[in-house]
Amino acid sequence: MNVRLDKKDLARYPFLKEAQGFVLSMDIPLDSLIRADTAAGQRIIHTGTDRLIRALSFGKGGGETDLDTPDDEILGYAMARLIVSCLGDRSMMDRLARYEAGRAVWFLETEEDDIRRYIAESLGLDPDADDMEVVRYIELASGLRDDRWRLINRDVRKGRVSVRTEELDALIHERIRGVIRGQLPLQVPGGICLKLREHIDRVSAVFQQQMLEEFGDIDESAFPPCMQALIAAITAGTNIPHTGRFALTAFLHTIGMETTRIVEVYTRAPDFDVSKTLYQVEHISGRGGTEYTPPGCATLRTYGLCVNRNADCETVQHPLTYYKRRKKREQGKKDN
Ligand code: SF4
Structure with a gap:
């Protein structure tokens, strides 16, 4: 399918290979991306850190995105992945992946048909299919809590599970979550993590506080x-x-x-x-x-x-x- 994605599209869906290609085409050395002594470096670091903090706080995502600065949003996504990889905490990676998936689906809900189709196909999903292979279905639906997703409650025929059109977004969400989570942690050189220490500590403190608020004193x-x-x-x-x-x-x-x-x-x-x-x-x-x-x-x-x-x-x-x-x-x- 031939769809031209502009920078705003890439900012909405920064996990796409086109967005990663865009970052590479900017040819910014990693070292200058993390330089807090330049205005651009500071912006990217803050965009990435704030994105991660929103993810930890179960933010909604889409509504908090500034599409007037798509370059920053795309690089902010890259920065969030760098920071979370330096932290090395699995549950933080899970939360980032969940946040990013929720954010992308938030945009998809109001997207033109061709973009919706393109995103689904890029993720290996057929937007027109009314069923999918059992193995694929289990992989996507295993993280969905509602009973209706359990295989026992589905119509399964000849190794395929029926899926209704209105259920596609939930499965796309799970697919994006799986793709992003599967790429984490990135292999980040120790020196880079050291330079990002202050921001890593900030995210870590928010996470600690969030955990304490979530569970509080032990009862x-x-x-x-x-x-x-x-x-x-x-x-x-x-x-x-x-x-x-x-x-x-x-x-x-x-x-x-x-x-x-x-x-x-x-x-x-x-x-x-x-x-x-x-x-x-x-x-x-x-x-x-x-x-x-x-x-x-x-x-x-x-x-x-x-x-x-x-x-x-x-x-x-x-x-x-x-x-x-x-x-x-x-x-x-x-x-x-
Ligand atoms: S006793 Fe424990 S395992 Fe059993 S239903 Fe209650 S919470 Fe779940």
């Missing part, structure tokens, strides 16, 4: 029944299986509990060994480079760890959602 009374049962079992001196330790440790780490406090939880386990426990907790918490997230309810059920379910469990698919909702409710009661 054990809001723990879901499965996690309470695991803690009770450990406290009673019962040996719990590895899957249980993993789920509990990842849960406690994600809600912001410090490593030493997590280790403390295990001190009453019959086979407690401080250095072994510390190693395991640090490993699950990301010391080895991979930060693990706690499994969802479906996985916990298969492990036999979903116990003492209550009414609140009926509306969640993840123990973290249970915790967040319950904590919010408890907080609301205290405030009234």
